[in-house]
Amino acid sequence: MELIISTDSATYPVFLANGATSQLNSLVSDRYDSIFVFADETVWHHHADYFNQHAAFDYQVFVLPSGEESKSFIVYEQALTFLLENQASRKSVILAMGGGAVGDLTGFVAASYMRGISFIQLPTTILAHDSAVGGKTGINHPLGKNMVGAFHHPQAVVFDTNYLLTLPTSEVRSGFSELLKHALLSDANWVEELLLKDSLDDLLLLNWELELAKGISVKATIVQKDEFERHERKFLNLGHTYGHAIEGVVGFGRIKHGEAIALGLVVSLLLSNQRKLAKVWTKKLCNYGYPTEFLFATPFSQLLSYIKKDKKNQHGELHFVVLPEIGQPELTIVTEQEVEKAHTLLLALIK
Ligand code: NAD
Ligand code: ZN
The missing domain is CATH 3.40.50.1970 (Rossmann fold)
Structure with a gap:
């Protein structure tokens, strides 16, 4: 192809x-x-x-x-x-x-x-x-x-x-998060298809060539519109503000990028009032064996200090990509309290 x-x-x-x-x-x-x-x-x-x-x-x-x-x-x-x-x-x-x-x-x-x-x-x-x-x-x-x-x-x-x-299953899991991100940014049917998979073994059976081509096409369309991340390209950061904070707190390389993004996607969905979808995805990510336990020992204040350093932020305000509808991302300002609430809800969902 x-x-x-x-x-x-x-x-x-x-x-x-x-x-x-x-x-x-x-x-x-x-x-x-x-x-x-x-x-x-x-x-x-x-x-x-x-x-x-x-x-x-x-x-x-x-x-x-x-x-x-x-x-x-x-x-x-x-x-x-x-x-x-x-x-x-x-x-x-x-x-x-x-x-x-x-x-x-x-x-x-x-x-x-x-x-x-x-x-x-x-x-x-x-x-x-x-x-x-x-x-x-x-x-x-x-x-x-x-x-x-x-x-x-x-x-x-x-x-x-x-x-x-030769890719270890943990890396399949990690890569799946970015694929799901591309689906969330583009197509409700595709999201539904991906979230039908019950276990990591089901994920391994995906037609990866086709899925990767779809993911690359979504990225290509966005990058084509906004090469230097002035507007639309920021949407590719869905799940990454919180995800990068996790990577920062846990230590780069100690958690896989996509494993952190999986949790970041939940927080983005919660900030988008997509509670049902957040719940479905959290259940799946627990089934697929994404690491979650460490979050209970991670103080929110540490995550917040990384979130405050995010490149999207302006004038000291926190900017998150949210998804009021699948395929309709937006960049919005959120308060520290709103992020903390989403973080607390995430903890409740993975418990
Ligand atoms: P990675 O490159 O760290 O590789 C993950 C692990 O898989 C490594 O241990 C590697 O040795 C192993 N590995 C790689 N290919 C393998 C194979 N075929 N068989 C067996 N083992 C294999 O991880 P990644 O998830 O591919 O990439 C994460 C990085 O990508 C992060 O640093 C992230 O910031 C970056 N990233 C960049 C962009 C961008 O637009 N530039 C977008 C998303 C992510
Ligand atoms: Zn990424």
């Missing part, structure tokens, strides 16, 4: 299929001085042989620590050093092979190395259907997630669903 992402500043293809890695050969042939692969350590361990069977070009590989650890200043500097030591030029390309973490780090390296070189996203998680398109790249600062970054689009996204076969 081929989709096209088109914004004012970039147009690029998304190849989504089992075996899509072969597409790389025509994408990179004769176009670049040198090719670098930045690969997540776990992904490389599982899939280096498969990659080598499909890739008919020379490359140098830089193996990154698995997951969120790679979105750090230390790894960022090591990556730049690797490129410099290996004489990467402005006509080099980096292939980002891994989940959203490797994609975000690699994209930011590509955005800043020699003021910008090319990169191609090779997402290997369900969640990365979201992160691999749209051009947001970045790393974390100890004081806040994704606080340092740049807009830099890839030349292409090559999503080989073969890589998903």
Whole structure:
């Protein structure tokens, strides 16, 4: 399947299929001085042989620590050093092979190395259907997630669903949250379909190629309208204000991004007066085994201090994306008391 992402500043293809890695050969042939692969350590361990069977070009590989650890200043500097030591030029390309973490780090390296070189996203998680398109790249600062970054689009996204076969079920769960977010932002029937699934085993049986294509299309439509997040793109933050606060309090990488977003979606639904839907989703997320217990030991004041740092806030007011109707997101100002009430209700629902 081929989709096209088109914004004012970039147009690029998304190849989504089992075996899509072969597409790389025509994408990179004769176009670049040198090719670098930045690969997540776990992904490389599982899939280096498969990659080598499909890739008919020379490359140098830089193996990154698995997951969120790679979105750090230390790894960022090591990556730049690797490129410099290996004489990467402005006509080099980096292939980002891994989940959203490797994609975000690699994209930011590509955005800043020699003021910008090319990169191609090779997402290997369900969640990365979201992160691999749209051009947001970045790393974390100890004081806040994704606080340092740049807009830099890839030349292409090559999503080989073969890589998903080794994905742990906890990562399927995590990626499902972003898929549900895309459904909530777009289509009530799709939400209903997704929420019919009773157990994690049912989720594993989804037609992932089709679901990922739908998710990518929702993101593409929004990014096309508002590339630089002045208006509509903020809607993609549904569930993220509270979710990022959880990640901040628990510690980046200690809870999976999508696991935090799952709870953030409940809070957004509660703030939208969508209590019934919030209840249904909370029941499902408990069935799927999303971690929830830790919330009882998490003081609301700590969450609030992260929520106050959210990039959407203005003039000291808290801005949340809410969903009065499925498919009709809005950005609204909420009070600290309203967020606390939603947090308390969430605790009651997961008890
Ligand atoms: P991740 O990249 O941290 O990967 C999760 C884990 O899965 C890691 O341990 C990794 O080693 C492992 N893994 C990855 N692919 C695998 C595979 N095929 N088989 C086995 N193991 C595999 O997590 P993620 O959920 O993909 O991405 C989360 C990150 O994405 C967060 O940092 C988040 O901020 C970012 N994000 C960015 C955007 C954006 O627009 N740029 C959007 C959403 C999320
Ligand atoms: Zn997200």
